[in-house]
Structure formats: structure tokens, C-alpha cells
Amino acid sequence: MDSSGSDNFAARLAAVATETEALLERLLGDKALPGETVRPERLLAAMRHAALGGGKRLRPFLLVETAALFGARRDGALLAGAALECLHCYSLVHDDLPAMDDDDLRRGQPTVHKAFDDATAILAGDALLTLAFDIAARSEVHADANVRVALVTELARASGLGGMAGGQMLDLTAEGRFAEKRTLTENEIATLQAMKTGALIRFACRAGALLGKASDSSLSNVDRYGVAIGQAFQIADDLLDVEGDSATLGKATAKDAAAGKATLVSTLGIDGARARLDALIAEADSALASFGDKADILRATARFVAQRKN
Amino acid sequence: MDSSGSDNFAARLAAVATETEALLERLLGDKALPGETVRPERLLAAMRHAALGGGKRLRPFLLVETAALFGARRDGALLAGAALECLHCYSLVHDDLPAMDDDDLRRGQPTVHKAFDDATAILAGDALLTLAFDIAARSEVHADANVRVALVTELARASGLGGMAGGQMLDLTAEGRFAEKRTLTENEIATLQAMKTGALIRFACRAGALLGKASDSSLSNVDRYGVAIGQAFQIADDLLDVEGDSATLGKATAKDAAAGKATLVSTLGIDGARARLDALIAEADSALASFGDKADILRATARFVAQRKN
Numbered sequence: 001m002d003s004s005g006s007d008n009f010a011a012r013l014a015a016v017a018t019e020t021e022a023l024l025e026r027l028l029g030d031k032a033l034p035g036e037t038v039r040p041e042r043l044l045a046a047m048r049h050a051a052l053g054g055g056k057r058l059r060p061f062l063l064v065e066t067a068a069l070f071g072a073r074r075d076g077a078l079l080a081g082a083a084l085e086c087l088h089c090y091s092l093v094h095d096d097l098p099a100m101d102d103d104d105l106r107r108g109q110p111t112v113h114k115a116f117d118d119a120t121a122i123l124a125g126d127a128l129l130t131l132a133f134d135i136a137a138r139s140e141v142h143a144d145a146n147v148r149v150a151l152v153t154e155l156a157r158a159s160g161l162g163g164m165a166g167g168q169m170l171d172l173t174a175e176g177r178f179a180e181k182r183t184l185t186e187n188e189i190a191t192l193q194a195m196k197t198g199a200l201i202r203f204a205c206r207a208g209a210l211l212g213k214a215s216d217s218s219l220s221n222v223d224r225y226g227v228a229i230g231q232a233f234q235i236a237d238d239l240l241d242v243e244g245d246s247a248t249l250g251k252a253t254a255k256d257a258a259a260g261k262a263t264l265v266s267t268l269g270i271d272g273a274r275a276r277l278d279a280l281i282a283e284a285d286s287a288l289a290s291f292g293d294k295a296d297i298l299r300a301t302a303r304f305v306a307q308r309k310n
Numbered sequence: 311m312d313s314s315g316s317d318n319f320a321a322r323l324a325a326v327a328t329e330t331e332a333l334l335e336r337l338l339g340d341k342a343l344p345g346e347t348v349r350p351e352r353l354l355a356a357m358r359h360a361a362l363g364g365g366k367r368l369r370p371f372l373l374v375e376t377a378a379l380f381g382a383r384r385d386g387a388l389l390a391g392a393a394l395e396c397l398h399c400y401s402l403v404h405d406d407l408p409a410m411d412d413d414d415l416r417r418g419q420p421t422v423h424k425a426f427d428d429a430t431a432i433l434a435g436d437a438l439l440t441l442a443f444d445i446a447a448r449s450e451v452h453a454d455a456n457v458r459v460a461l462v463t464e465l466a467r468a469s470g471l472g473g474m475a476g477g478q479m480l481d482l483t484a485e486g487r488f489a490e491k492r493t494l495t496e497n498e499i500a501t502l503q504a505m506k507t508g509a510l511i512r513f514a515c516r517a518g519a520l521l522g523k524a525s526d527s528s529l530s531n532v533d534r535y536g537v538a539i540g541q542a543f544q545i546a547d548d549l550l551d552v553e554g555d556s557a558t559l560g561k562a563t564a565k566d567a568a569a570g571k572a573t574l575v576s577t578l579g580i581d582g583a584r585a586r587l588d589a590l591i592a593e594a595d596s597a598l599a600s601f602g603d604k605a606d607i608l609r610a611t612a613r614f615v616a617q618r619k620n
Contacts (some may be wrong), residue, residue, distance in 0.1 A: 036472030037501055043471055043479040043486060094436060099428035118409035122432065126404060126439065127475040133443045137459050146453035149447050152462050156444035158560035161353060162346030165437040169353040171430055178352060191347055221359055 008147070009300035013184065016064050016081070023082040024051050025133065031144035040158040046116045046124035047131075051089040058305070059084045059164040062204035062229075063211075065297050066222055070212020076141045077211055080151060083135035084204060087159055091200075093121050095168060129159075142211055150210050150234075158203035167196025174262045184262040190231070197237070198230030217290075224287035232280040232306040235273050238263035242270065244310070277306040312550075319610035326374050326391070327367040333392040334361050337445065356426045356434035357441075361399040364417040367619075368615070369394045372514035373521075375607050376532055380522020386451045387521055390461060393445035394514055397469055400438035401510075403431050405478060439469075452521055460520050468513035477506025484572045494572040500541070502572070507547070508540030515539075534597035535608065542590040542616040545583050548573035552580065554620070587616040 029046045032039055060081025067077035086296055096103040096111040097118060104114050113121035135141070136151045157163055170192040174184050184192070205226030209219045265273045284302035288295040338358045342349055370391025374391040377387035406413040407428060414424050423431035431558035445451070446461045467473055480502040484494050494502070515536030519529045552575055575583045598605040 011454045033472060035467050038476065038480070038505070039471055040483070042483060043476055047471065057519040070384060090436075094432055097429075097432065097533070099432060117488070119407075119487070120479070122404055122407065122409060123475050123479050126400075127471045129436065129439055130466050130470035130475065132469060133462055137462040137466070145459045148459050148501065149455045149462075152443055152447040152459075155347050156440050156447070157343060160440035160444060161349055161357065162343060165433050166348065166350045166353055169350040169430070169433050170348070172468070173352060177429070178427070195348070244377045 009075050009297060009304065012065070012297060013056065013058075013061055013304075016061040016078070017055075017076050020057045020060045020082055020085060021052065022183050023078055024085065027082060027086075027111075027131070028052065030147050031046035042116070042120060043123055043127060046120045047128055049109075049115055050093045050112050050124055050128060051086060054109070055085075057081070057085060058233075059088055059200060059204040062201065062226075062301065063208045065301065066205045068206025068208075069222075069291060069294055069298065070209055070218070071215045072208065074141075074166070077208060079138065079141050080136060080211060081204075082208055083132045083141075083151075083159070084200065084207070086128045086135065087132035087155065088200060090125040090132070091126040091164055091168075092161070093128070097121060100168070102170070147210055147213070151207055154206060154210070156201055158199040162190045163195055163199040164197075167192055167194075167199070171196055171261065186264065186267050189262045189264055189267065193234040194227070194230065197234045198227065200242045201230035201233055202226035221287050221290060225302070226282040228280045228287060229302050232277055232284070232302065234282070235277055236306055236308055238265040239270065239273055240308075240310070241265075281306050319607060319614065322375070322607060323366065323368075323371055323614075326371040326388070327365075329388050330367045330370045330395060331362065333388055334395065337392060337396075337441070338362065349583075352426070352430060353433055356422050356430045357438055359419075359425055360403045360422050360434055360438060360508060361396060364419070365395075367391070367395060368543075369398055369510060369514040372511065372536075372608075372611065373518045373600065375400070375611065376515045378516025379532075379604055379608065380519055380524045380528070382452075382518065382522035387518060389448065389451050390446060390517055390521060391514075393442045393451075394465070394510065394517070395442055396438045396445065397442035397465065397548075398510060400435040400442070401474055401478075403435040403438070405429060408443045410478070410482070457520055457523070461517055464513055464516060464520070468509040473505055473509040474507075477502055477504075477509070481506055481571065496577050499572045499574055499577065503544040504537070504540065507544045508537065511540035511543055512536035530620070531597050531600060535594050535612070538593040539612050539615045542587055542594070542612065545574055545587055545590070546616055546618055548575040549578060549580065549583055550618075550620070552576075554605060575577045591616050 028044065028051060030044065032041060060078065063084060064074065064077045065079040068074065090107060093112045095101050096106060097113055103111055105111065109115070111121075112124055116124070132155065133152055136155055137148050141151065142148055159165060171187065172178070174192065202223065204221045206219065209222045214222065241263070264276065268276060281302050285299060288298055338354065338361060340349060340354065370388065373391040373394060374384065374387045402416060403422045404614065405411050406416060407423055415421065419425070420436055421431075427432070442465065443462055446465055447458050451461065452458055469475060482488070484502065485491065495513055512533065513536075515532045516529065519532045524532065551573070574586065578586060591612050595609055598608055
């Protein structure tokens with residue numbers, strides 16, 4: 001791709017971020033939904049602190065651009081993306097809690113339990129998780145209830161026991177929190193990361209294909225793409241933890257090594273991890289081959305994910 | 311109703327509890343769902359600790375019996391009831407955390423964070439909440455995807471910001487956790503309780519009607535019934551906290567007064583609270599009037615809820 005491709009990528013990424021922010025602002029406004037008497041002020045403020053004003057909105061972007069590949073309506077995809085972002089933000093709030101990873105900063109701001117307190121952070125995470133399913137089920141996401149039900153099912157599987165929450169459990173276990181620490185194999189690390197961070201990224205891609213009623217073979221290709229960039233995302237994240245600058249990242253670095261976290265950078269080394277990223281970009285390209293030029297934006301996204309600096 | 315009505319009630323309540331336990335045992339088994347690689351052992355054990363082996367399963371019972379009133383399939387209603395029970399159990403796990411109500415005992419057993427640890431309890435609650443939506447969206451609940459989507463939406467509204475989680479936030483606020491304590495008005499207490507405990511009980515009744523594709527007027531009557539017994543449930547709970555025996559209840563008593571919690575027993579007095587319970591039974595009966603004898607089991611349930619001793 002030429003440089004106009006990259007410019008186009010940056011502009012489209014920024015557009016989805018802006019639209020997602022506006023949607024979340026509306027979804028987390030003080031207007032009560034049908035059936036609601038009160039939206040408790042402190043809880044709403046904590047949810048807003050968690051979900052507004054930050055992040056690249058990578059997951060909504062993947063969802064929107066995959067949906068576009070299959071001609072799905074953009075407004076529905078943006079709403080599904082907002083649901084996914086609520087779910088992602090809940091996971092950050094709970095992971096940051098003192099009982100979990102104990103982080104004070106997130107995107108350069110105090111984490112929710114620092115800005116509020118632990119009880120409020122637990123509830124804000126719970127309510128964001130719940131809101132994600134509320135949003136995913138709305139008719140504005142897609143006219144066909146079967147599609148919305150499929151989204152709810154896949155979102156739940158990606159984020160529950162066998163997905164993100166399970167991955168966080170494996171991560172805490174791998175740190176030696178509950179028994180003697182042992183070194184994970186490369187396969188075990190890959191499984192842990194596929195669950196903890198990969199599952200939601202993969203869901204983003206699959207959800208776009210579901211909204212566009214993609215064929216089984218197209219869904220399968222998009223799924224391969226999602227798996228590849230999910231892995232690339234985590235390896236890039238682990239490289240940033242080793243090499244990054246905490247001022248640029250807005251969070252502490254070198255925390256993984258300090259916590260004894262298992263990462264592929266520790267098993268492959270920095271050069272090995274970079275080579276793996278190149279292989280994952282090639283795998284992402286291969287998965288997109290059948291879609292031709294229309295998938296250029298997703299190709300650019302794979303490079304962005306693998307090479308990101310913050 | 312005569313005594314055979316009560317016997318019938320006890321038998322039916324026990325039947326739903328047994329069937330719900332069997333369903334939860336299967337849902338929380340070690341058999342992986344499609345797409346799952348691993349079900350992390352410690353997390354699954356904590357979810358099982360939270361959801362299995364206890365409770366009257368009142369919410370599933372209300373859902374199943376309301377569904378029966380409208381001729382819905384029992385197996386679908388039981389599955390929806392299991393979803394609701396997962397959601398209820400998540401709320402107990404998180405409410406018991408040290409950062410929240412700090413309870414060590416639940417149904418005479420150590421709470422999840424005591425049996426495991428805080429991080430595992432947070433994740434087990436998250437995963438149970440997520441599983442609730444996974445289950446509610448399954449085709450075995452109802453053949454019509456529109457019905458399942460309606461269940462997901464109503465379950466999310468009942469349990470999120472404007473429902474159960476919001477009610478817990480109001481309760482912590484009322485205890486004076488975040489600012490100077492002030493005495494709530496009777497209306498404020500009613501709103502808090504309608505959100506914190508009423509919303510899920512009301513949902514149970516509405517869900518049964520949704521599964522049975524009840525008419526709007528029937529749904530509205532069932533809704534009135536659900537609101538009444540939700541209030542009765544909470545008042546009975548508050549009376550038990552004042553008058554009950556911790557050995558029978560399997561949890562600490564007189565905690566509410568110690569925590570300075572606002573209850574209707576503290577504003578109405580014990581006799582006033584008992585009179586309110588009688589009025590709520592009358593309201594529940596009135597809401598069921600149009601259903602004739604078929605609703606006898608729900609009438610018996612209202613009395614059980616208002617007069618329960620544990």
C-alpha cells in the first residue's frame with residue numbers, strides 16, 4: 001500500500017473513534033431508559049470515567065470496517081462497536097482493581113477505583129458489562145433478531161469463562177498467585193493470550209461479518225484474520241511493556257517482568273517476537289486474499305496493530 | 311386456599327429447585343462449549359461454589375410458574391430460570407466482597423472470596439453475569455429469536471445501572487459510605503429496594519409471560535404481581551434481619567441496623583411492616599384476578615414470600 005493508504009487508515013480510525021465517543025456519551029447520558037426510575041449519579045459518573053475520553057477504539061474500528069466489507073449498515077455497526085467498547089472498558093476497570101493487577105493509572109488518568117473507590121469500581125464494571133448486552137440486543141444494531149442473538153452469544157463466549165475472564169484467571173494463576181509459580185510453555189502462553197485479549201479482537205471481526213450476513217467461508221476468513229491480529233496485538237503490547245515509554249503509554253511499563261508475567265517476548269526474545277509479528281501480518285494478509293482491494297483498510301489495520309508505538 | 315394448595319406449592323417449589331440445580335450442574339460442568347479451548351479450573355470451581363448447592367431458587371420458580379400460566383414450554387423456562395439464577399448468584403458474590411458488604415457467610419457456607427480470594431470472586435461474578443446472557447440467548451430457551459432478544463434486553467435493564475447494580479450503589483450511598491449519611495424518605499427506600507432486589511423478581515415474572523407470548527394486558531397484570539411480591543420479599547427480608555435467627559438463616563442477622571441501612575422496617579416499625587405485607591398480598595391477588603384458578607400457585611407464592619421464615 002502507498003502512503004495515501006496510511007493516511008486513509010488514520011482518518012478512518014479517527015472517524016470511528018469520534019463517532020464511538022459520541023455514541024458512548026449518549027448511551028451514558030442522564031436520560032433514563034424505558035423502565036428506569038433513577039440512574040444513580042455516582043455509578044453513572046464512574047461508568048463515564050471508565051468509558052469516555054480515551055483510547056484508540058480499536059475494537060469498534062475493527063467491527064465497523066469488517067461490517068463495511070460486507071455492506072452492513074454503518075450505524076448498526078457503530079452501535080455494536082459501542083457495546084463491545086463497554087465490555088472492553090469493564091474489563092479494564094476490574095483488572096485495575098487492587099485485588100487484581102492493582103494499577104493506579106490508565107491512559108494517564110487515575111483508574112476508576114483511584115478516582116472513586118473499590119466498591120464503585122466493581123459496580124461500574126458490572127454495570128458496563130451489563131450495558132454491553134443491553135446495547136447488543138437493540139433493534140438499531142440490526143433489523144434481524146437472529147443476528148442480534150448471535151452477537152449476544154458470541155460476545156458472551158468471547159468474554160466469559162472460556163474467554164476473557166478465563167484468560168485473566170489463567171494470567172493471575174501464571175503469576176503464582178494461588179500456588180507455586182511455574183514457567184508456562186509457549187502453547188500455554190498462546191492459549192492464555194488468545195483468551196485474555198485475543199477473544200474480544202476476534203469477536204470484533206466476527207461481529208462485523210455477522211452484521212453483514214457474510215457467507216460461512218467469508219466468516220471463516222475473517223475469523224482467521226481476527227485470530228492473527230489478536231495475537232499480533234498482544235505481542236506488540238508485550239514489546240511495548242519492555243521497550244515503551246510510560247509517558248507515551250500513560251501507564252506503567254516493565255510491569256509484566258516485575259510481576260513475573262508470562263509473555264511471548266520472554267520466551268521468543270525481542271527479535272523472535274518481531275519475526276513473529278511479521279509472520280502474523282503475512283497470515284492476516286493471507287486470510288484477506290479473497291476480498292481483494294476492499295480489504296485494504298483491514299490490511300493497514302494489521303500493520304498498525306503489529307507496529308503500534310502506544 | 312386449603313392445605314392441599316400449600317402442599318402442592320411446596321412440592322412444586324422443590325421440583326423447580328431440583329431441576330434448576332441439575333441444569334446449573336450441567337451448565338457449570340467441565341464440558342467445553344463450542345469455541346472454548348479451556349475452562350480454567352479455579353474460576354469454574356468458584357462459579358460452582360457460588361451457584362450450586364443452595365437457595366430456594368425462588369426466581370427460577372417464579373419464572374417457571376409464570377411461564378406455565380401462559381402455556382410456555384417448561385424446559386425453556388427452566389433454562390431461562392437458570393440464566394436468571396446465574397445473574398442472581400453473581401450479585402451475591404460481588405455484594406459479599408470486602409469492598410462491598412464484607413460478608414463471610416452465605417447459606418451457612420464461606421462466601422466465594424473467603425473460600426477462594428477476592429480476585430477469583432470478582433472474576434467468578436463477572437463470568438456468572440456473562441454466562442447469564444449466554445444462556446438467555448440460547449435457542450433452547452425459545453424458538454423465536456425475538457423472544458430471546460426481549461429476555462436479554464429486560465434482563466440487562468433489570469440488573470444494570472437503572473436496576474440491581476444501581477440499587478446496590480444507592481444502598482452503599484445511603485449507608486453514608488461516600489458522604490455524610492442522611493435519612494432516606496420512605497419513597498427513596500422504596501426506589502432503592504425496587505432496584506436492588508425488586509427488579510430481578512419482577513423480571514422473573516415478566517420473563518415467564520414473555521416466553522408464553524402473553525397479551526399486553528396479561529403482561530401488565532403479571533408485572534403488577536411481580537412488583538408487589540418484589541416489595542414483599544424485601545420487607546420480609548428486613549423483618550428477618552431484625553427478628554430472625556442466624557443459625558436458621560445461615561448468615562449474620564441485625565447487620566442492617568449495625569450498618570445503618572435504610573429499611574422500611576425502620577421507618578414503618580415491625581407492626582407497620584407486617585400490615586404492609588398484608589396489603590402487598592392483597593395487591594398480588596388483585597393483579598392475578600383475571601387468571602382464575604390457574605394462578606393459585608402464584609397466589610400461594612405471594613404468601614410464601616411475605617411470610618417466609620428463612
